[in-house]
Amino acid sequence: MASITKLPSGAYRVQVRRKGRYASETFPRRDDTQKWARQAETLVDQGLPPNRSSVARLHTFGDLVDLHIADMCAVGKPPRRSKAATLATLKRDLGKEKIGHLDRHKLIEYGRKRADQGAGPVTLGIDIGVIKMILTHAAAVHGLEIHVEGVDLARVALKRLGLIGKGIERDRRSTTAELSRLFRCFDETARLTMPMTRIVQFAIATAMRLDEICRADWSDLDIDRRMLLIRDRKDPRNKSGNDQRIPLFAATGFDAWALVMAQAKHLGKAKGPIFPYNSKSVGTAFRRACADADVKDLDVAPSA
Template sequence: MASFTIEKRQLKNGELRYKATIFVKKQGRIIHRESKTFRKKDLARTYGRNRVSELENEGVLKDKPVPLGVLLDKYMADRDLWDKTGRTKRYVIQMLRDCDIATINSDQLRTSDLIEHCRNRRAAGAKPATIYHDIAYLRSVMKKAKPVFNINANYTIFDEAVPVLVDMDLIGKSQKRTRRPTENEIDRLKEGLKKRQESRPNGHTRIPYLDILDFSILTCMRIGEVCKLRWEDLNEEQKTIVVRDRKDPRKKEGNHMIVPLLGESYDIVARQPKRNALIFPYNAKSVTAGFQRVRNSLGIEDLRYHDLRREGASRLFEMGYSIEEVAQVTGHRNLNILWQVYTQLFPHKLHAKFNEETAHS
């Protein structure tokens, strides 16, 4: 059943606009949605009535193009697709729904349209690596238009457009991040986190920031992985733990991995109270937020919690572990990515290694 609504909006200059949104429901679920904005309410109402009549007489569009915004709506409404879509991709698709490019028909998208979209995003402050996600995820949605929704979409336009966008520096891959905290920064962070940890009033959850910080570096785990570790997955005899659903671009779920708890990391786990099925039963966002507040208060710039993962991997390399051994800790399947992205060695530490080797020779 098709229906429509009229929404009045006021622009910054005081002018009014009327947005007609058409819905088609089946068994109480929206299966189709589209919208168009007009200067006058009567025009919006007339469009809504006519469009509803068309949809009820002809049925929901099949094998025909639709505005990209409609296609994006369909993608978001399909649970089999949306439920398996990652957080970043969801954010980008929802953002694209509100961009000018969403008004273009799915079979009429041109390279010039993509150039205009990228320029608009750049003018709004987005970097080439960020805009690259717009193009990649829009292409992904358009490739599913025909097989999933019976909607024509010329996704092959991206074969022509992407090289042009790269040449124009409108899109690009993210730069390799090399930030590692210095020893002084880590000492200051620990002192600040200790004060934050001890300042929590009685009755409030006290997050063991110091233990989690040290554990994150020693194990090279993402904070989301740390906060999902379970007691039942701990092997006390072998000092290992199962990290469930570890991030893998080729496998979204079931990527469980046995990870060694090196050095003090096992002792950190052992001293946690067993009040929950989780070893660290805390919200990962809360842990990160506490870290960020302390970092900002100390004036430490350009340091992210995820940089601790690089710090841990780099320390293992500096200790002499092979790339294959480090991968057992970090969980990387692609050793090239591990070496290029998660390694940043401190050159001055090579002196100590050289002196040690010389002493043993």
């Protein structure tokens, strides 16, 4: 027989006593207690111990991070590289914090710590935004009694302290002389196996990001129309399915179509990735060449 009691906090405690077994759980909603009680009684009738609810197992912020990832994977939207890295950082730094202890003061302390570690205003703003997203997800989807006002107040405080803010728009453009030095550096580096000159020229010609360049496949190339399909382009809200076709032509001083044809000749095939290289390795090679060629404050289109 199950008994349900409303607690002073507003939550509901359900107790099940059946066939000599006892179990209890606490839920934020009465409907959840009734559902759990029926499941617990069924398990006892089958000779099994009543399971604890998944909600009742959530004690730390790390638990909420894992819950969010599992939920998003279940609906076919697993975190991509940037978001996954942010989630991993938050779980590492705050994962052991009790859910109820993650208040305004704790988040301001965390913001100061991240800033001391070198996190910029934009990065810290993203961190705080993801923390709020994790807490809101748990409250909205799973009915946990979580308040996010502390996160909002922490954001205001960190903004007043100058630790959260907008990014500085970059308008840095390479000069012809700088590109010449970089290309010479690429071509004269014997240990470099990637065709960096061609990759950088293609990036300039198409304005594609490094991860998009390294993911582009020969099967996405429309030879007749000289168009390339870019799958899952970077978008602030939704990248999955954000496919776009771009023309390959010479509009920036470099002929994108000619570069693709040169790459086909270089590979000796037109199958698989057009530029079968790791985007991180390409970025590292670019930065190393910038240092060697004395080119400052220049970056190739970054990964998503």
